[in-house]
Amino acid sequence: MSSYNPNSYAGRSAAARSSAPARTKKHMLKLVILGDSGVGKTSLMNRYHSNKFTGQYKATIGADFLSKHVSITDQTGNVRNVTLQIWDTAGQERFQSLGVAFYRGADAVALVYDVGDAKSFDHLDNWRGEFLRQVGIDEIGANFPFILLGNKIDRPEGERQVPRQQAEEWCQRAGLGSMGGPIPHFETSAKTAENVEGAFLELATLAVLHEEKNRREAGPALSYAPTQRGVDLRRQGGTSYDTRGYNNDCC
Template identity: 50%
Template sequence: MQAEKLVQQNLVAFILKHLFGCVYEHKQMGSKSKLLKVVLLGDGGVGKSSLMNRFVSNKFDTQSFHTIGVEFLNKEISIGSESYTMQIWDTAGQERFKSLRTPFYRGADCCLLTYAVDDVKSFENVSMWKKEFLYYADIDDESTFPFVVIGNKIDVGQRLVSYNTASEWCEKNGHVPYFETSAKDSTNVEVAFTAAVKRLKDLEDKCAEVKPSHGNTVDLNKKKESQSTGCCN
């Protein structure tokens, strides 16, 4: 118990130092890029940290260890004429770290649900991870939130979850984009992360299209309505 409390204290100190440091640096640089919070979810051992490190640093560590709590890294990307700073949060998949990771779901702009193609249980748990995220991130309408599903470790010799099985699940659960990756040899890693931002942009564009037009008249007596969460509100 004492050790877990110490881990929590050190984790909070680490996050406060690096989170506010990176936000300050982002502002100091005068960057015009949009800051996006991206959360990686999935069972422990599916390769979330390896995916993040491959995407951000183009490195793969064969001696990587399980994440304790949460970690994050930043990555600058450009899509068309727009620039984005992806703040990628890698969360611990073990149940004992649930109380540490769930507070960081709030404010997320995208979520990458990750499993390993050689681990059936990790695939079966994708539904659980999605439900956990929706609850703690307080998402009212999941159809307006950009999820992406990643099947990692396609470099392994024997896979246990077929491409068709995973893609069918994604189709039945909101037509979620699905990518198969290898953090080890970098296959589709950049494509998958970039797809999350594109998914966000597409949903925002669709929401903007369905917003009702109120014409060109202005009612000066009408009180300003409070804004509610959700891109289509």
């Protein structure tokens, strides 16, 4: 990660390295990917995790996660060695009742739509609202790290149904609450890898900055540990939701 967008949260945090001594901290973040079925959530996760892409579509059953180790610079210039647990959730309506088991404990959320599918964009408010309700946050001025990914920009231009400006207006309206500013927006392609790494870096950076803000304000950290057993987060690599009674040492 040698270059950053200076206007992004990741870029502004990285710039702090020149004005503060670097101290390494270990950290774990849980990132959740939400959006309609077929928008490319699994493909984005796999592209970021292992730089692989397959054009074959297979619906996610329940949820899967992958882990990746990265370095994030916080606002003070400290470098954190972060383990990202990236959760890919099912977009089908019949699995949405499982959401509470996966949403709790999330540090940041990527909302995904397909630039060639207007309905997937129209459903963003539902995905965002349902997540906030599940974790007990007021939707109005919600203080939680989100980013928005408009995926499949490798489509022929004639297939585009969601203009960039329309998505950015949505980001402005939804906003990041007291964190300030609109929700960051990236147009991505899991097929070509365009903007994928930058988007996940921004998501992880937002999660770190949000945690720091909570600590400075001496409020409780935004961590909703699952109260029910059923997800084994100690396993590395991909996994699927299982209702067996694992001991849950959730993040």
